[in-house]
Amino acid sequence: MMDQIDTRLLALLQGDATLTSQQLGDRLNLSPSQAGRRRQRLEAEGYITGYRATLDPDALGLGVQAFVQVEMATHTEKNARDFVRLTHLQPEITGAWTLTGEADYLLRVFCRDLPALNRLVQQVLLPHPAVSRVQSQLVMERVKPDAPLPLGPARG
Template sequence: MQLDERDKQILKLLQSDCRISNADLAEQVSMSASACWRKIRALEDGGVIEGYRAGVSPQAVGLGFQALVHVQLARHNPEHLTDFITAVKTRQEVVDCYATTGQADYHLRVLCRDIAAYNDFLENFLFRLPAVESAQTNVVLREIKRSPQVPV
């Protein structure tokens, strides 16, 4: 989908405040409300807008422990790989998962209540997956920048 300048303006505004009314959004991009609504629908239908979300503070909901886990797989056969990916997708502690190049095969961002909950995650989940050879943990000491926004 080819984006024009108005599309980009709409995306920037929606990323900053997805609760903005269509009327206010239309006014800020100098469009009629109906034309703006049609553009938004086209962006949704085209897969550019994936959804609308509320930002939630992990600490405010009792998830004060955050780690980046670098996972190396022992077995790269398709069955073990599919099982690993399926298992990771089902765990709510894993909020992000990336397949990468470099020393680790996967990088996970994991949120837990505390170190004991994280240890349970490792021992009773991650290390029980047949594909996992090893995992290195980097504990997040403080968050410098976290942005759900995509530069448009």
């Protein structure tokens, strides 16, 4: 069960996953070993699923971000499995979700330029046998970066 200290610890790690046990302990009024044990427990219980660095796509030459909606022509289990596998094999696709509504999938895509996005759509997505329609929306400006998850009052 999570308490308020666990919730605060998670909020701190969402802001900076590189915080040491000493730094977490200082901010939470805990000893470093207590903070470290709490972090380990939250990892073991699945609240923390991993750590990663946030990279700047522009600095890496990935100047085009798009959201791509995909409608499937057929909805067999095999087609869905094959399409999901395809999303995992394309490094430009950084996120994929199934949806309700007109589109079956929403893909988050980063490409070097518009021709690269066009190649992804025309040569990878549309040729898939289960895909009937692809619609892309280019990101003009990112007005809010991916934010930490909202951590409300402690559960328990």
